[in-house]
Amino acid sequence: MTLASAPPQELSFLESRILGVLIEKEKTTPDAYPLTLNSLSAGCNQKTAREPVIHASDSELQTTLEELRSRLLVLETYGASGRVLRYAQNFAKVYGVPAAGVALLAMLMLRGAQTVSELRANCERLYRFDDASSVEAYLEELTARSGGAMVIKLPKQPGSREHRWVHLLCGAPAPVQPGEGQATASNSTNAELAERVARLESEVLELRAAVQALAGEKPAPLADSEVIAAER
Template sequence: MRPLSLLETRVLGVLIEKAHTVPDSYPLSLNALMAGCNQKTARDPVLNASEAEVQTAVDALKVLHLVFESSGSRVTRYEHNMARTMALPGAAVALLSVLMLRGPQTSSELRANCERLHKFADVSSVEAFLEELAERSDDKGGPLAVKLPRAPGAREARWTHLLAGEIDLSALPVAAESADFVAASELAALKAGQQAMQRDIDTLRALVDRLYDELGVSRNA
């Protein structure tokens, strides 16, 4: 399958999401789909796609059998076909949907953000499905997710989808590998403590100097 465009991944992600969050309104009309694509919350990046642009993305996804039109309504409605076309379990589809809608996330963030689409027992179960997506064999279409290098200042590595194509991991900033990683807030606290200790030392030195002066004793004696 060819790499998808940003808008194509957004359309696909919205259809998967809305199938779970607004089942009474699903499949979606073009207007509802456009609103979901341009939604201001739970979206990264925020888009401002036109109706024509969304329709073009839908038509492209139909060619790939990832989206199809539903019957039985005077208004044309659309639904996704990702699980069947790509032979993926519901949990994996939910993870990919949230990654397409919200961008790279940690395993913990994915578990929380997938809550309405699929309930994962714990973070380890999220990671198990992500690992399966990352190790997907070429005969099944190749990997669909990848774990990004831990960014500087971050405690956890994030995951992203590969539906839009491969990512050059070597171009991403990487945190220094260290078992003694200290967050910026912890460094600030350590620095503040060091400054307070230095002030105490200066105060003690001044007190000792005054005592020497009062006793008339030379410090070098």
Template sequence: MTSCNVLTPIQVRVLGVLIEKERTVPDTYPLTLNSLLAGSNQKSSRDPVMELTESDLIHALDELKSEGWIADHLSGRVARYSQLFGKVLQIPSQSVAVLAILMLRGPQTAGELRNNCERLHRFSDISAIEAFLHELAERSAGALVTLLPRQPGEREPRWAHLLSGEVDLAALPTRSAAPDPSGLQARIEQLEADLAALQAEFAALKSQLGD
């Protein structure tokens, strides 16, 4: 098994999407390549936004499978993919949810994470999610997250994952907007993303039936 801190941005995106969709649209999980591509290239709820190709995903999936991060399954004539993220890292489901949101949306404050995690795992308050963040940062097997220095224009420091190594602070944009306390925008974005994934799944099924 390879060290967890060597994942490429595309591998991080693939794992994040698999974790997210397993919890938000379980009826379509494990994911087909088409659904995974749609989830990876979403314009909402993603930072950074990517424009990956099937070839990009196939290459990343092959690497992840060889290192034990994912499993593939054959459903009819269609390959489907599931993640083994929590098993590989030996972390609880709450921590998996937190990391998935960091992997999909980039660095966030504890408050933003709590709002954005709601559909993956509902944390009772900010102190609850902070406890898991500190646990992930202080793992004896190696830190998986880090608290970034507060940047100019930010009210609170942000957390970032370390699955691809240390964070390049110079490459991070500064933000001045306060988090949405209601989490309404995050929920709207997630619903739009789930709809896009279902549309991709329907298109793939329609194509198979047409064959």
């Protein structure tokens, strides 16, 4: 399978987020597509299934939409009602990418770096891949475009069993410093552990007070460490 050779146009981050949302919503909410500015804003700024989470204003979105429209990546329409301006994406035609490739790129634009397994699961509503090997085959295709690679496989992170992939539509990704991913995961784990310990300590104190109340006992004075845990 040979892809079209149209050279990729480098996008800004917000341009890629807008295109990713339009591609996603065309498949997942066809009745509401093309999208109004309000719907597009909600899709760009939503707190789930987005990495990173952003807070783009309507004015930022409108400026970016105008730039995308000038490059034919976004089309304007008033739809059947003829009253509200709506926006549709033209990504596949401009870049010459098949449906499977469009789905993969959309998920990478919306969710950042992902493994083959993650991409297959996240693309389920946009395009159904038979297995992980078919996902990898399309990713390899996107790296071998005559007009330039659109994705790249990242080096394995420490402790990771799979490589992650990122898109190149906004240029080359910033290099990850050795141990950076591991440190982030470690910090997150430590914070979660501290929260669980604090919650358990609080529950133990509540249970002790309940048992003493049932037994008609006067609650024993709390130790300093227990006072601190209760105040959490």
